[in-house]
Amino acid sequence: MKLYASPASPFVRKVRVLLREAGLDGKVDEKIVATTAVKSDMGLAGVNPLAKIPTLVTTDGKTLYDSRVICRYLDTLVETEFYPEGRLWDTLVLEATADGLLDAGVLMVYERRVRPEEKVFEGWIEAQWDKAIRAVGAIEERWMEHLNGPVDMGHIAVGCALGYLDFRHGARNWRLGHGRLDDWYASFSERRSMQETMPE
Ligand SMILES: N[C@@H](CCC(=O)N[C@@H](CS)C(=O)NCC(=O)O)C(=O)O
The missing domain is CATH 1.20.1050.10 (Glutathione S-transferase Yfyf (Class Pi); Chain A, domain 2)
Incomplete structure (x- = not known):
């Protein structure tokens, strides 16, 4: 999986923390981007029209955003329930x-x-x-x-x-x-x- 990310973004951090809690961090490559409300990263905009992070591209090529959708998705990949x-x-x-x-x-x-x-x-x-x-x-x-x-x-x-x-x-x-x-x-x-x- 590929995660569009920035280490300073708190929404990205939700995903990064969940990945670690779920033992999935080894399954994700991070692509660090700089994107702001007035200057979108155009590579990111190519997969997410809102050009916001976090954005996750799954192994089967689905693009997921925003953080809540990504976290719900990651929860389906593991047995531990993060949305019990x-x-x-x-x-x-x-x-x-x-x-x-x-x-x-x-x-x-x-x-x-x-x-x-x-x-x-x-x-x-x-x-x-x-x-x-x-x-x-x-x-x-x-x-x-x-x-x-x-x-x-x-x-x-x-x-x-x-x-x-x-x-x-x-x-x-x-x-x-x-x-x-x-x-x-x-x-x-x-x-x-x-x-x-x-x-x-
Ligand atoms: N509701 C979104 C918010 C994401 C968000 O606002 N991310 C910021 C970085 S912290 C961003 O990408 N900003 C760029 C922009 O506003 O275009 C989520 O939960 O993922």
Whole structure:
């Protein structure tokens, strides 16, 4: 399989962590690309019209995106269930919450990095942060029992989302007032899958 990737992308990290947790990392070759909202990698655009990462090309030539579709697909290749039937909706909503947190965090970065300086909209950035930190609060409020149970895709998505907040928005300190989630993350981020995929 071929994974279009970038080591800094938190959505790619979800896939890379799952590959390791599932023991599939040896089955994937990574193609590192640089693609942004205003400058698409055209090789990637040839297989995914949205030119976004992660994009996975399977051994039988199917192109899969986005991260949630790829992760559901990888889950079908192994016996361990990362989307366990018995808590499927909880897992999916937790993953969606973490992904929404990431959408907000990534948009904040794009606003400063991609938009011309005189057009940067501070109110937009702060509104995205409000979403991200509300998601952190909601995860701690509703999902600690789930997170303290067996690892599934919800755990992986939350781990990658919190890792991204540290990586790009560390100064905003999501940990403040979220001690239980902080403790969970400290332990989850020690996993080999998380250590090996830490963004630099
Ligand atoms: N919902 C998508 C989001 C993927 C995404 O936004 N990836 C970013 C990198 S972190 C990207 O490819 N950006 C390029 C663009 O916006 O065109 C997923 O879960 O895979």
